[in-house]
Amino acid sequence: MSATNSTGHRPAGRTVLAGARVVRPDGVEDAGTLSVEGRAIAANVPGEAPTHRLAGHWIVPGFVDMHVHGGGGASFSAGTVEQAFTVIDTHRRHGTTTMVASTVTGELGDLAHQAGVLSELTEQGDLAGVHFEGPFISPHRCGAHDPGLLRDPDPAEVRKLVDAARGSARMMTLAPERPGGLESVRALADSGVVAAIGHTDSTYEGTVEAVEAGATVATHLFNAMPALGHRAPGPIAALLEDERVTVELINDGTHLHPAVLELAFRSAGADRVALITDAMGAAGMGDGRYPLGPLEVDVREGVARLVEGGSIAGSTLTLDRAFRRTVTVDGLPVEEAVRALSANPARLLGVDDRTGSLETGKDADLVVLDADFAVAGVMRQGEWVVPPPADAAEG
Numbered sequence: 001m002s003a004t005n006s007t008g009h010r011p012a013g014r015t016v017l018a019g020a021r022v023v024r025p026d027g028v029e030d031a032g033t034l035s036v037e038g039r040a041i042a043a044n045v046p047g048e049a050p051t052h053r054l055a056g057h058w059i060v061p062g063f064v065d066m067h068v069h070g071g072g073g074a075s076f077s078a079g080t081v082e083q084a085f086t087v088i089d090t091h092r093r094h095g096t097t098t099m100v101a102s103t104v105t106g107e108l109g110d111l112a113h114q115a116g117v118l119s120e121l122t123e124q125g126d127l128a129g130v131h132f133e134g135p136f137i138s139p140h141r142c143g144a145h146d147p148g149l150l151r152d153p154d155p156a157e158v159r160k161l162v163d164a165a166r167g168s169a170r171m172m173t174l175a176p177e178r179p180g181g182l183e184s185v186r187a188l189a190d191s192g193v194v195a196a197i198g199h200t201d202s203t204y205e206g207t208v209e210a211v212e213a214g215a216t217v218a219t220h221l222f223n224a225m226p227a228l229g230h231r232a233p234g235p236i237a238a239l240l241e242d243e244r245v246t247v248e249l250i251n252d253g254t255h256l257h258p259a260v261l262e263l264a265f266r267s268a269g270a271d272r273v274a275l276i277t278d279a280m281g282a283a284g285m286g287d288g289r290y291p292l293g294p295l296e297v298d299v300r301e302g303v304a305r306l307v308e309g310g311s312i313a314g315s316t317l318t319l320d321r322a323f324r325r326t327v328t329v330d331g332l333p334v335e336e337a338v339r340a341l342s343a344n345p346a347r348l349l350g351v352d353d354r355t356g357s358l359e360t361g362k363d364a365d366l367v368v369l370d371a372d373f374a375v376a377g378v379m380r381q382g383e384w385v386v387p388p389p390a391d392a393a394e395g
Contacts, residue, residue, distance in 0.1 A: 189214025
């Protein structure tokens, strides 16, 4: 039976977006049509009446952020459901339909409590899991983590944090050169949790060894690690060259020079880059003072720095801004930006069977962008988080 009647009407409960440039895994469909039924992307039906006419717009997959600490004045590290939902809602309005909650270095008991709260939100589908950033990182590259709370990555303590997340632990960032580092990488890999190398003082050789032990992610590559050197290449070269490693990049214009972003894309290839926010509580907010775990952060002109010491403290980025910058400032093709913000992180997190690309049967997670790549609509699992403009609706 046809999904439309003889007048071309659509059945109730079905949304049809027509006329936009639709970015699918096999390329861009000009003046394309995308249909949604229930929570999923549905097959198109010829002649079906559109719900929204979106000429001059783009439709891209919902963004997937695998490294985010906060937003909307709230933080996942607060350990409360209320603050967690504030973070989630803030980033959803900017197009992030899937996100992993990142913690900040703290006492092990506090981190275990946070993991328990965040695991509940993962179990009910609001989060894609928990990312522990610290406390098993280098005091020499600790950035915006309290150096007094850092510790060696004891595999037993690593397992305790993973267990506290009750099956929701997705990733842990650690410094593999610290005592117990390689054993902890192996323990994480064996338990199905992504071992990420970051906030590290590791050498090239030590990083190669960590990747061989099972590490598969570079936490915000270039930041909080030794610079690339011609005699001592350090971790950057090892992480860029290995095809098993996905490299995170923060493209906010502060953390990376455009030439460095291009270097990473060209060296690793567009299929191995995941653009992240590493956002703290000021994302989606204005300048001011904000907490980051146990530390205080000043945000001025959108740049977050620790009150004590002045180190860059995460970002105020949202992924819609990262997308727009990647395309309009850095000049990368839209298809590459889509892979870096959606398909690649979804695959790394193991959720690419249901999100990360616009394919029939997957969740209807999508972002409508205008001609200037600003958000004009956000849909998550078939529900509008940000409805498209009224003049784009069928009259």
